Amino acid sequence: MSLPERRYVISFGCPDRTGIVAAISGFLAEFGGWIVEAAYHTDQETGWFFTRQEVRADSLPFDVAELRERFAGVAEELGGRTDWRITDTAERRRVVLLVSKEGHCLYDLLGRVASGELDVDVRAVIGNHADLAGITRAHGIPFHHVPFPRPGGDPEGKAAAFAQVRHLVEKHDPHAVVLARFMQVLPAELCVAWAGRAINIHHSFLPSFVGARPYHQAHTRGVKLVGATCHYVTAELDAGPIIEQDVIRVDHTDSVPDMVRKGRDIEKVVLARGLRWHLEDRVLVHGNRTVVFR
Template identity: 50%
Template sequence: MSAAPTHAVPTHLVLSLSCPDRPGIVSAVAGLLAELGGNITESQQFGDPSTGLFFMRVQVEVTAAPEALEAALRPLAESFSMRYHLDVVGRPLRTLVLVSTAAHCLNDLAFRQRSERLPIDVVGVVSNHTVLAPMAEFYGYDFQHIPVTKATKADAEAQLLALVRERDVELVVLARYMQILSDDLCRELAGNVINIHHSFLPSFKGARPYAQAHDRGVKLIGATAHYVTADLDEGPIIEQDVERVDHGDDVAEMVALGEDVERRVLARAVRWHAEHRVLLDGTRTVVFR
């Protein structure tokens, strides 16, 4: 009696891409995936008339090896002047978290990684202080103390970049890291550094945004997760949220309310980035939620 035929287990992949908009892109991508026996499980696309760019995110189950799909994509990408990224669905991104003394964002990311399967693999926590070393140890993260002063900033960033390279870091998260990255470092890590700013940008950039908001008597405070660029607090925005306040709330109360918004906004931005749902569109982003 002959053995029953075996079938290759499908691999679930995610393909994200952008290119100049023109007819036939969706058909070409779907046709290529069909030729390889792919079953599309999720598909989203957007054409931006203001930039003339087309964006697409596709999840597909294929029995072909990812390398075969990669090879088939290259000529298609060339014909459409396409930038693309292919990955396994749910693969945790190797992530380095940078912090100073505020614990709420680090604690939230670590908790979500464990309890909600946030698709990141935290390969280290770096801080310019030692306050959060016990928290990093509690979650089993390697903690690196890299002090930063005006005189040592260049050396500190060199250590940081060396760590990024040594650990094959794919994403850097500034989880209330209260240091401004140099222009050179921002360029080196462009598109792979997410910052949480504790205001609803473009309002109240820079330092002490809650105090600035209190002074202006705002009725809404917010938080913004954005990609880091050389222009302070000007990077492409990924996610924002707000919380209502009133005239009776002092700065300390606004800070406490704001911390909860910061946690939510940063977690969503990190998840969407790790799931390849965020595509850069010049100074803006396209987010396929």
């Protein structure tokens, strides 16, 4: 992301108690670590403490590997979760996009990358249809067409297609796998393999209108706002931890196609915001909820 200088980003959680901030900031201060951004949160219900800190890389006398090694001691002392992370903003984030026929989210993300707003490395776009190959390649990005059997069709064909998708994704070791209106339900083993990295955009304000054709469901129910939800993919459909949501107003004059059109503008920004926060290590998962240090 457009960070002005190289930084190390620490994401950490542990049971709440006195002295955590002192321990971490004392550790950093000892080595002259310049904290540029810091956020803290205590979940009162569960008694867990979360923090995210950005430290100027050039303020520390060692590299990120040594920072990780030294911080491990602090983390252990504090009884921290094992999923703490220290990342280096100098390492460009790798992203793979999964798409189908509808291109609005893809166009939007590629436009953000091309205009320099989203400084990520889109390694590949994979589609179960070939419709979006042209625009992808116009942006200089490889497009892979992996045909899927029709819904309800050959389960073996589907498994083979997903195996191919998995192979094409994992060779890039991406920081994020984005289901940019992919329209295929990930099999359980991919949900596990990509846990915390697979990000979906669902075209409703979850938990309303799970599953297929949410705008049709919204129209039938007569709601006055439609929305979109960016969430981590888990084995249960559309039920993973929510990263970001937003809504837009509709009224009785809006047909389903109108809702689809208006909703797209929300899908695009909600996905772009969620992806940015994920790649900037601003999202810490806590049970089925997220702490988002914006």
